[in-house]
Every structure is written in structure tokens, then in C-alpha cells.
Amino acid sequence: MKQELGLLAREISLPYYDDALPAHDKFHAQRVHDLAIRLANDHKTTVDRDVLSAATWLHDIGRPRERRGLIDDHDKWAARKAGQLLKAEGATSDQTEAVKHCIKAHSIRPSSPEPESLEAQLLFDADKLEAAGARGIIRLACIIGERSGRTGEKYAIIDDSSVSESATSDTPDIELLRDWARERLDLLYTRPGRRLGTSRWNFMNEFFSQFEREIGIEGER
Known part of the structure; x- marks a missing residue:
């Protein structure tokens, strides 16, 4: 993988937001990205910004499909799809699994897992602050x-x-x-x-x- 993970994730995520409505479109993803990095910069603990950046861009790629009734859970679908996309681009297994956890844990749905990593918590917080x-x-x-x-x-x-x-x-x-x-x-x-x-x-x-x-x-x- 030659390209930085966050920039790569941005590039591969954008087509999935083509049919998104304003509340969950690519501009929302951009704002969540910028806010998550801001929170990371204010945090005293080391943050894997590559994983965090990638997760912010990919976290809502399933929203348009969920809205149209094609899938039931955009979190699970996006995590699975993100894993496939990143793997195809040469991301490491550790990076892929870390991004997938962030995406699966970003929602407040009862079925969503707790965000266990710092990167998942930062994505969760940035998304909620939106x-x-x-x-x-x-x-x-x-x-x-x-x-x-x-x-x-x-x-x-x-x-x-x-x-x-x-x-x-x-x-x-x-x-x-x-x-x-x-x-x-x-x-x-x-x-x-x-x-x-x-x-x-x-x-x-x-x-x-x-x-x-x-x-x-x-x-x-």
C-alpha cells in the first residue's frame, strides 16, 4: 500500500456517498474526520491517526443503502465492506481490523459493541458531537x-x-x-x-x- 491509509480511505469512500442525504453525506464524513483529528490532537495518549482517519471516512458508507431498505444495519455492512476495500488496497490485517471495530462501534444502537480502542472512542465522540x-x-x-x-x-x-x-x-x-x-x-x-x-x-x-x-x-x- 503506497498511499497513506486515511487518504486512501477518503478516495475509496466517496462513491458510496453519491446518493447520501445531507445529514450523512461526504461533508458529514469530512466534518467527523476533522473533528476526530482535533480531539486526537487534544488527547494526551498516542492515537493511531491512520486508523482513525480511515474510519471516519468509511463509517457511514452504508447509510444510503440502509435508507433505501437494501440493508438493515449500516454499521455492520460498512465495517464488512471497509474491510474488503482496505484489504484489496494492501492495508495490513491489524489496520483493517482496527478500522472495522471503529465503524461497528460508532453507533448508539443497542446492538452496537462498546468502542474499546481509543480510536473507536474518538470516532464515536466526533460523530456524536456532530x-x-x-x-x-x-x-x-x-x-x-x-x-x-x-x-x-x-x-x-x-x-x-x-x-x-x-x-x-x-x-x-x-x-x-x-x-x-x-x-x-x-x-x-x-x-x-x-x-x-x-x-x-x-x-x-x-x-x-x-x-x-x-x-x-x-x-x-
Whole structure:
């Protein structure tokens, strides 16, 4: 293998994001990559950046297939496919297995294994931090749109049911975004991840306070 593992993974991953929707497209992979490397740089323990970089690019290559109903679990499929792709390009067995573990462990699904390696924990944290802060709010709103489009019904209403006549008691409202973000931030593994998570959570609280003022709960100034 002549090419750096992370650059190689980027190259072979991009075609798999061609049909991806915004919340899980190649730009999401790029942001997760950049954030994971940032967390790695802030971590005192040595990190295998080749493995981490490769895993960030490949972690969501199964999302478009899962969305179309072609596979049931994008984590398992992506880990298996990533292993095949990297092996074909000459990656070592140790590198391939390390990347596969990172991918399999990046989700919050009950079926996902715990991220045991530091690289897996950093990928997990970077991916979850993508659902927090200013960018996180946009991503979570996109995910609501994706899920609504898939089910054919409104998955959530971006409003507050306590003041909106259009919202119904059986449809989640803006609080769903707050709940999703909090759920993910509570699961972070690394100290740099938790530190950044606190900063992004503080911003989200400011956003939700402003949202409530705009819809008249407290009165906008």
C-alpha cells in the first residue's frame, strides 16, 4: 500500500456517498474526520491517526443503502465492506481490523459493541458531537426531514406543542432535538470530547431559549 491509509480511505469512500442525504453525506464524513483529528490532537495518549482517519471516512458508507431498505444495519455492512476495500488496497490485517471495530462501534444502537480502542472512542465522540452545537441543530433537523420522508408522515414538528395549534400531542416537537443531542452528549467517552460537548450544549440551550422567545413563551425582546 503506497498511499497513506486515511487518504486512501477518503478516495475509496466517496462513491458510496453519491446518493447520501445531507445529514450523512461526504461533508458529514469530512466534518467527523476533522473533528476526530482535533480531539486526537487534544488527547494526551498516542492515537493511531491512520486508523482513525480511515474510519471516519468509511463509517457511514452504508447509510444510503440502509435508507433505501437494501440493508438493515449500516454499521455492520460498512465495517464488512471497509474491510474488503482496505484489504484489496494492501492495508495490513491489524489496520483493517482496527478500522472495522471503529465503524461497528460508532453507533448508539443497542446492538452496537462498546468502542474499546481509543480510536473507536474518538470516532464515536466526533460523530456524536456532530449532533450538538449550531451544526448539530441543522443536522438533527435534516434527520427529522429524512425520517419524515421515509415514513410518509411528519416525524416531528419544529414548533412547540404548548403554544402551537398545529402541533398535536402525539407528534414530537422541538424538544426532540434537545433530547437527541443530550442523549448523545451523555455517552461521550473522551475528556476532549466531553469538554467540547459542554461548550456545544451551552450554545444549544441559548438557541432553545431564543426559540421559545420567538414563539412567544417568554416574549421576544
